[in-house]
Structures are given as structure tokens and as C-alpha cells.
Amino acid sequence: MLVFAASDKGGTGRSVTSANLAYQRALNGDHVAYVDFDFGSPTAAAVFDVPDAVRGTRERGLHSYLEGRATEPAVIDVWRRTENPVLRAWPNQSGRLVLFPGDAGGGEFATDEEALERCVDLLLRLNAEFDVIMVDLSAGRSYAVDMVLAATAHPRMRHVRSRWLVFHRWTRQHVIAASGLVHDEHGILDSGVARGHDGDALRGSIRFVRAAVPDPDSALWSRVSPAQAAWMQSTDEALRRLAAEYAIGDSVVLGVVPLEPILQWREQMITEEDVLATQIANKETLKALEEIARKLTDDTCWGRP
Amino acid sequence: MPPAASAPAAALLCGEVRTHLLPVHQALDIRTAAQFLGLRADERVLLSERPNLYARSPDTLTGVDCPLPTADGARTRAVGTVAARAALTEGRVLQSSAHVTLPAAGPDRRRPWGEYLVRPGVAEPVGKLPPDAVADGVLGGGRPGDLDLGAIADGLLTRLLRHPLIDHRPPLRSRPTRLRWAALPAAPDEEPSLEFTLAEDHLRTVRLRVPEGTPAAEVAGLCDDLALHDWLLTTVVRLFDGIRPDTPAVLAALRPAVDHLLHLWMPRARVTGDLAPLWDELETRPGFTRQWETLVRRIRDQLALHAIPSPHREAELTP
Ligand SMILES: Nc1ncnc2c1ncn2[C@@H]1O[C@H](COP(=O)(O)OP(=O)(O)OP(=O)(O)O)[C@@H](O)[C@H]1O
Ligand SMILES: [Mg+2]
Numbered sequence: 001m002l003v004f005a006a007s008d009k010g011g012t013g014r015s016v017t018s019a020n021l022a023y024q025r026a027l028n029g030d031h032v033a034y035v036d037f038d039f040g041s042p043t044a045a046a047v048f049d050v051p052d053a054v055r056g057t058r059e060r061g062l063h064s065y066l067e068g069r070a071t072e073p074a075v076i077d078v079w080r081r082t083e084n085p086v087l088r089a090w091p092n093q094s095g096r097l098v099l100f101p102g103d104a105g106g107g108e109f110a111t112d113e114e115a116l117e118r119c120v121d122l123l124l125r126l127n128a129e130f131d132v133i134m135v136d137l138s139a140g141r142s143y144a145v146d147m148v149l150a151a152t153a154h155p156r157m158r159h160v161r162s163r164w165l166v167f168h169r170w171t172r173q174h175v176i177a178a179s180g181l182v183h184d185e186h187g188i189l190d191s192g193v194a195r196g197h198d199g200d201a202l203r204g205s206i207r208f209v210r211a212a213v214p215d216p217d218s219a220l221w222s223r224v225s226p227a228q229a230a231w232m233q234s235t236d237e238a239l240r241r242l243a244a245e246y247a248i249g250d251s252v253v254l255g256v257v258p259l260e261p262i263l264q265w266r267e268q269m270i271t272e273e274d275v276l277a278t279q280i281a282n283k284e285t286l287k288a289l290e291e292i293a294r295k296l297t298d299d300t301c302w303g304r305p
Numbered sequence: 306m307p308p309a310a311s312a313p314a315a316a317l318l319c320g321e322v323r324t325h326l327l328p329v330h331q332a333l334d335i336r337t338a339a340q341f342l343g344l345r346a347d348e349r350v351l352l353s354e355r356p357n358l359y360a361r362s363p364d365t366l367t368g369v370d371c372p373l374p375t376a377d378g379a380r381t382r383a384v385g386t387v388a389a390r391a392a393l394t395e396g397r398v399l400q401s402s403a404h405v406t407l408p409a410a411g412p413d414r415r416r417p418w419g420e421y422l423v424r425p426g427v428a429e430p431v432g433k434l435p436p437d438a439v440a441d442g443v444l445g446g447g448r449p450g451d452l453d454l455g456a457i458a459d460g461l462l463t464r465l466l467r468h469p470l471i472d473h474r475p476p477l478r479s480r481p482t483r484l485r486w487a488a489l490p491a492a493p494d495e496e497p498s499l500e501f502t503l504a505e506d507h508l509r510t511v512r513l514r515v516p517e518g519t520p521a522a523e524v525a526g527l528c529d530d531l532a533l534h535d536w537l538l539t540t541v542v543r544l545f546d547g548i549r550p551d552t553p554a555v556l557a558a559l560r561p562a563v564d565h566l567l568h569l570w571m572p573r574a575r576v577t578g579d580l581a582p583l584w585d586e587l588e589t590r591p592g593f594t595r596q597w598e599t600l601v602r603r604i605r606d607q608l609a610l611h612a613i614p615s616p617h618r619e620a621e622l623t624p
Contacts, residue, residue, distance in 0.1 A: 060449075071453070071459055072455075117467070121463055121466065121467070128325075129481070131478060156467070156471075159473055160473065
């Protein structure tokens with residue numbers, strides 16, 4: 001199964017959350033590939049803590065591969081190469097977790113027919129090898145988004161299942177932007193249909209993830225004044241109404257990741273260790289990530305709502 | 306192809322094999338396999354139905370003029386052609402492989418292309434070849450820009466996977482393997498030998514000593530066969546990864562192996578003459594067939610266990 005991680009704005013939590021979802025799936029025994037198609041700022045390596053690829057690789061990154069300068073893209077085995085001690089001691093029954101890094105100093109680039117064919121080649125090969133392929137796409141209506149819309153509509157890909165996660169933060173601007181990325185003219189749905197996708201099927205394969213959402217009831221805010229608490233409550237409700245109005249309401253939300261102090265300080269994996277042993281992370285964060293990871297392949301959560 | 310009369314003795318043969326599950330819902334029959342592997346209009350696909358279904362494409366040639374990988378960093382350039390071909394076993398396992406023959410020495414300057422083309426699959430060193438350093442270099446992987454047999458094999462694979470006959474519905478997920486090999490001529494009083502190593506990341510290396518004058522295609526045939534059986538072992542072992550034994554999930558995970566892989570084990574089916582005894586070494590250590598039989602027994606046991614409904618479970622189902 002291909003899972004495309006998209007967002008309209010930058011800095012929404014797309015990379016960090018999707019890397020955590022990949023990690024959760026691998027812990028549960030799936031073989032997982034994380035593909036860094038964020039050509040502008042490949043950062044996945046930092047989240048997985050694989051220092052030799054932190055700024056993309058020097059050669060043979062995905063960019064070089066798609067442009068035909070490298071026959072095969074570089075691959076990094078996360079369990080073996082990570083410097084995160086918890087990840088290094090990966091449990092026995094977990095599946096493989098590998099990262100296909102972007103190029104150092106890459107940038108957005110226009111894709112031609114041959115790059116598209118190579119993209120299809122890659123996705124098909126990964127699909128034959130991995131249970132879940134998480135693809136991090138550059139923010140906005142980027143070339144990366146266009147390329148994978150074209151790739152998934154390609155006749156060679158007709159038997160490959162794919163799903164979309166659209167990440168956004170929990171503010172007015174972010175809600176409107178996320179909706180626009182999917183529903184506006186030239187949005188994912190429009191461009192998808194123009195590329196040959198069935199509109200209903202594509203719509204049914206898109207879900208939203210609200211990231212870094214402050215929960216007014218959380219202990220984090222237990223010390224705020226009654227006036228602040230009331231304001232947070234009513235703003236939260238107003239945002240829910242706004243989201244529903246913009247067609248990204250609860251029925252199409254796959255999950256909500258709470259605001260997590262650790263992640264505000266550092267882009268990283270949230271592990272069970274962080275919650276149970278050192279207790280530096282909130283258990284709600286881990287639960288939310290586990291739940292979204294599970295729902296990725298739970299068919300009852302997908303389709304037309 | 307006419308053998309080139311003037312060919313100097315080979316100082317090193319080397320190659321790389323990629324082994325994949327063919328990503329199709331139904332294994333190709335012999336006729337479709339011939340269609341699939343017909344890479345060249347002027348040459349036929351080799352087909353054989355015994356002892357198992359096997360089809361092999363004609364060789365394709367890639368012109369090369371590049372440095373050879375060397376373990377010690379010495380720079381030796383080679384010019385000529387690399388031969389690549391694809392083979393399909395039981396319409397289910399696809400292998401693409403590239404190989405090249407390197408003579409001990411070549412002229413100090415590059416010759417006109419036509420002179421290289423009359424000797425397909427041969428690349429001449431410019432000057433003298435350091436065979437041991439290049440053998441190590443090939444097995445260890447070169448630097449960017451060096452002769453890359455894996456890339457040539459992979460290019461052929463990519464081309465084949467774009468074929469319209471391929472529906473990209475593999476019956477199980479599996480990981481491809483790559484096997485690099487290098488064969489040096491055995492000294493007159495030396496027995497042929499083979500050293501098989503599991504390197505990192507699904508890479509295998511094979512270092513051989515073969516009787517002087519053994520054609521590269523013959524060594525490539527042996528290495529294809531090795532790669533195929535190593536892939537089968539690796540793939541089936543991996544089916545047990547991540548599933549808890551004695552649960553019904555075992556059935557779903559192992560069933561495809563029974564349907565698509567277990568009948569493929571047939572070592573030495575196409576290994577000829579002088580090289581056949583080299584397989585015997587692998588049968589004693591690490592004991593390929595012994596490992597395989599143990600695996601097959603394990604699978605059959607698990608399937609038998611779950612095919613018989615437990616009376617306890619049935620009792621639970623009745624309200
Ligand atoms: N649940 C969360 N709580 C708090 N901070 C978060 C949360 N999720 C992500 N962050 C932080 O938000 C910042 C942006 O996240 P991330 O880099 O994943 O965004 P992105 O959408 O991939 O951005 P870009 O478009 O720049 O690639 C990071 O510092 C990250 O650690
Ligand atoms: Mg990012």
C-alpha cells in the first residue's frame with residue numbers, strides 16, 4: 001500500500017508524523033519504506049536519526065534517480081544505521097524499516113515523461129517488496145504532488161492501492177489551506193481527475209490528519225485562567241465548524257495528533273520508552289500515532305464518508 | 306556468434322545477478338515467457354521444459370569504456386562490451402544478469418569500436434589487468450563511474466518490468482537479491498573452488514577458481530543457479546519473520562510459498578560439466594538443500610496444524 005503524505009503549508013508536522021507512522025507500522029511487523037519526495041527540503045533522515053544522510057545523500061538520492069543520473073536510488077536501513085538508541089534495539093518481530101533519502105541540495109524540478117516512468121518503476125518495485133510505502137511530498141501543489149498523481153494514474157499502476165494523508169495544523173489558516181489543497185481548482189482532486197483518476201475513488205482515498213493540536217482538556221493547560229480556558233474551548237469549537245464547512249470535518253479525519261512538547265523541541269520518533277520509562281512524552285501522543293498507523297490499512301476508515 | 310580466433314586468454318570473468326519474483330498474478334507459460342524475453346528480433350529465446358520450465362533471453366550488449374573497480378584504488382580502464390541476459394524459471398522467478406570477460410592485457414590505446422563488437426562480452430584493459438585487485442573491486446563494489454555490472458543487470462530488469470505482459474500483481478511480497486561473482490583461472494594443479502559469502506543488505510558474493518578457458522556464460526549459468534536457490538531460501542525464511550507461529554496468520558503468510566515457490570527447488574538443473582562439482586561444496590557447507598528441506602517441513606507442519614480445525618475452537622463458536 002502506498003501512502004502519500006501531503007500538506008499545503010510547510011512546517012505542518014507532515015514529515016515528523018509520517019515518519020512516526022512508518023515506525024509504528026514497522027514495529028508491528030510490516031516491512032516499511034519511507035520515501036523522501038520532499039525535493040525542496042529532504043529531512044526525513046534527521047527524524048530517523050541517520051546522520052550519514054541527514055541532509056540527503058550526496059549522490060544517488062531520489063532526485064538523481066528520477067533524473068536518470070543514478071540507476072538505483074540509495075537506501076538506508078534505519079534499524080541498523082540510526083543513532084537513536086531505542087530504535088537501534090528494535091524488537092524481534094518488527095519488519096524492515098528503510099529510508100530512501102533525497103539528494104543533498106536538491107530542489108523542486110519539473111518532471112518529464114521519463115522521470116514519470118522512473119517514478120512508476122520505483123513505486124512498483126517498492127510495492128512488490130514492502131507492505132507500506134510512505135511517501136513524503138513537498139508542501140503545496142508541488143511537482144512532487146503532480147508526479148505521484150500522474151504515476152498513480154499510470155496504467156502500469158492499476159493494481160496498486162494508494163491512500164493520501166493531508167496534514168494540517170489546527171488554526172483557521174491551516175484548515176482553509178488544507179481544504180484548498182484538496183478541493184480547490186487545481187487541487188489534488190482536480191489535478192487527479194485531469195490525470196485520469198476517478199474522482200470518487202480519489203476522494204475516498206484522501207484523509208486528513210490534524211497535527212500539533214492543543215487539547216483544551218489536556219493537563220498541559222490545567223493552569224490557564226478560566227477566561228483562557230473558555231476562549232480555548234470556544235475557538236476549538238469554531239475550528240471544528242470551520243473544518244466541517246470546508247469539507248474536512250471529522251468524517252474525513254483519520255486522526256488528531258496532540259501538541260507534543262518533545263516535538264516542539266526536536267524532530268524525532270516518539271517511542272514507548274519516552275512514554276513509559278523516561279516519561280518525557282505524553283502517552284496520548286503515542287496512542288494517537290499508533291491509532292493512525294493502524295487505521296492506514298483499516299478499510300472501514302476509508303472510502304466515501 | 307563466431308568465437309573470436311584471436312581472443313587472448315581470460316584473466317578474470319565477473320558478473321552480477323539480480324533475482325526477483327516476477328510480479329504477475331499468474332506464472333507465465335512457456336509461450337508467454339518466450340514473448341516476454343524476446344529482446345532481440347534476430348535471436349531466439351532459449352526454451353526448455355525439462356527438468357523444469359526455463360526460458361532465457363538472447364544476450365544484449367552494452368558498450369563500456371570506463372575504469373574498473375579495484376580494491377587498491379589502482380586505475381585500470383577497460384573498453385569493450387558487457388553481455389546481459391534475463392532468465393525466467395517456471396514462469397515465476399526472473400533473473401537478470403550481466404557478465405564480462407577481461408583478458409590479461411590489451412593495447413595501450415583504444416581501438417575502433419568495430420573491433421570490440423566482434424568479441425561480444427569482452428572488455429579489454431588498456432594496458433595490463435591486475436586480476437586480483439579487480440576481482441576484489443568487483444565483489445566489494447566500485448566507486449561512482451566505475452564499471453557497474455549491477456547497474457547493467459538492473460537496467461535490463463527495468464526494461465523487462467515495463468513489458469505489458471507484466472500486471473504487477475505479485476502473489477506475495479518478496480525482496481530481490483543481488484549476487485556478484487568473480488572467477489579467476491585455477492592454476493594447472495589447482496582444483497576449481499567456490500566461496501559463497503552473505504554480505505550486507507541482500508548482497509551475496511561468490512569468488513571462484515575455474516578451469517582455464519571456461520567460458521564466462523558457463524560460470525554465469527552456475528551463478529544464476531546459485532542466486533536462484535539462495536533467493537528461494539532467503540525468501541521462504543523471511544515468510545516466517547514477524548508472524549507468530551501457531552496462529553491462523555501463519556496460514557495466510559505461508560500459503561503463497563506453497564503455491565508459488567516450493568516446487569522451484571532444483572539445484573544444478575542447468576549447470577554443466579566441469580562446474581557441477583562446485584555445487585557439491587555448497588551442499589556440504591552451508592548445506593543448501595538440507596536447509597531447504599528443513600524449511601519445507603516446517604511449512605508443511607504449520608499448514609497441517611492449522612488445516613485441522615481445533616475441536617476446542619469449534620466448541621467456542623457454537624452458541
Ligand atoms: N504533534 C506535534 N506537536 C508539536 N510539534 C510538532 C508536532 N508534530 C510536528 N511538530 C514539529 O513541527 C515542526 C514541523 O514539523 P515537520 O518538519 O514534520 O513539518 P513538515 O510539514 O514536514 O514541514 P516541511 O514542509 O518544512 O517539510 C517540527 O519542529 C516538528 O517537530
Ligand atoms: Mg518535512
